[in-house]
Amino acid sequence: MNIVRTTPPRPLDVTAVFPRLAPLARTAxxxxxxxxxxxxxxxxxxGPLLWPADEPWPHCDAPHEGEERALAELRLERRIRASEAMHPDGAPRVPQYTPEEQAVLDRLDSDETWHDSTWLEGPVALIPLAQLYTRDIPELRPPAHGGADLLQVLWCPFDHPPEHYMPRTVLVWRSAAAVTEILTSPPEPPLVVEEYLPxxxxxxxxxxxxxxxxMELSxxxxxxxxxxxxxxxxxxxxDSSYAPYPGSFYGSHLSVAPGWKVGGWPMWGYTDPAPRSCPACDTPMxxxxSIDTFEWNRSNCSWIPYEDQAAASPADPRYRDTLQPTGIQIGSGYKQQIYVCPAAPEHPHIELMQ
Ligand SMILES: [Zn+2]
Ligand SMILES: [Zn+2]
Incomplete structure (x- = not known):
């Protein structure tokens, strides 16, 4: 971790105005x-996961939907785009293609179709979404036994109708020290939905x-x-522009941080707050x-870290990569929230679109 991002202090201490908020503070x-x-x-x-060579890789058997693209084609497109971005003044160097990439290009030039309608019936190999070490994110609460210090989140990069028009996630807790031989070439799906490939x-x-x-206050x-x-x-x-709506000032700048985060309070807006009870034991989850499409929007710019403020102007060439660094898009710009049971980490998690 050699990069630092610093959220500016909130415009005011909201607990000084509303002391009853103080006991509701949470760290995210x-x-x-x-x-x-x-x-x-x-x-x-x-990124790549610290995955044991002798452990089966998770797959998804649910029915799938989504506008699929060939994974190899997408990766190549992204590499060319990154190469061009490194030469913003023009004259991007033609990338040196690897033999695998050249095979992709040749295949794209041919009429051969990559798409096979039976393929979406599964099973689909999951792809790595996130890997989070507890040393970096102290809010993570691993299961009490087993010495786990690493949370791995994988997902199936398709929609899952009729219940979920978003990817399905799998959570794996493990002890990093227990992984001796690492799986170097995990299985991959040949096709993905572009918006779900981080x-x-x-x-x-x-x-x-x-x-x-x-919406979660009394x-x-x-x-x-x-x-x-x-x-x-x-x-x-x-802020005077908020005088008619001080509640919006609180909502945008004093309550919940936008962007990818662990813990804290959920952001609502796509729907009203939904009940989040554990499907196994009914404990509130x-x-x-929070898997967010954008790191901020026009209404909550005060959360943009100091280090990103120069790049947060639409005129800056780094704008898009700063606003949407992961390339993930949930719905038409929403977030996917994962909730877990505090009573028993092994109980099934739930996910909501917000
Ligand atoms: Zn799936
Ligand atoms: Zn439970």
């Missing part, structure tokens, strides 16, 4: 993914404090937060991972 770890070359020994998104990213985890989304507290006179009485300067 923003992951701040940045395109790079992660290794199996580091935390990453879309760009390899290194992470710069940063802890921040969050408070509940306005009616009374929500009413107080929407009352400008309470802010004024506490001497809190609400905890947010584990």
């Amino acid at each position: 770890t923003r992951l701040h993914p940045r395109r790079g070359t992660p290794s199996v020994h580091g935390s990453s998104i879309g 760009e390899p990213c290194v992470l710069a985890p940063e802890q921040v404090t969050e408070y509940p989304n306005p 009616g009374e507290l929500r009413e107080q937060i929407g009352d400008l006179s309470r802010w004024q009485a506490a001497g809190a300067g609400v 905890d947010p584990l991972l």
Whole structure:
């Protein structure tokens, strides 16, 4: 971890205005993914997993949908794009193709189709989504026994109708020290949905404090937060553009951080807060991972880390890679949230689109 990302302090201490929020504070770890070359020994998104050579690789048997693309073709396209981005003033060097890439190009030039309708019936090899070491993300709570210190998240890069119009995830906890021989060439699906193929990213985890989304507050507290006179009485300067809607000021800048993160409070907006009870024991579930399409949007720019503010202008050539570093897109720009059971980590997790 040699990159650092620093969220600017919140515009004001919201607990000084609404002390009843103080006990609701939660720590979240923003992951701040940045395109790079992660290794199996580091935390990453879309990077290689520290996976034992003798352990079966997970597959998905559910019915699949999605506009599939050939994985090899996508990777080649992305490599050419990255090569061009390194020469923004023109004259991109023609990449030296590997023999595998040349075979891809030859196949693309031919009329041969890559698509086989029976293929989507599965089983589909999952692809690495995230690998998170507890040394980097202290909010992670591994199972009590077994000495696990590494969470691996894999997913099946297709939609799963009728229940889930998003990828399905598998969570694996393991002890990094117990992996002696590493699987170097895991199975891969020949086809994927482009929006579900993450760009390899290194992470710069940063802890921040969050408070509940306005929709998760009690009616009374929500009413107080929407009352400008309470802010004024506490001497809190609400940005004047928010004066008619102080609740939006709270929601955008003081409550929940945007972007990829572990723990904290969930962001709502696509739907109202949904019940999240463990399917096995009915315990209210905890947010584990938020897989976000964008690292910020126009309404919550105050969360852009200092180090990214120059690149966060649409005119900057780094803009797109900073706004959407992982290349993942959920729905038309939403997030996929993973929840786990705090009573028993082995209980099945749930996922929601927000
Ligand atoms: Zn699947
Ligand atoms: Zn449970």
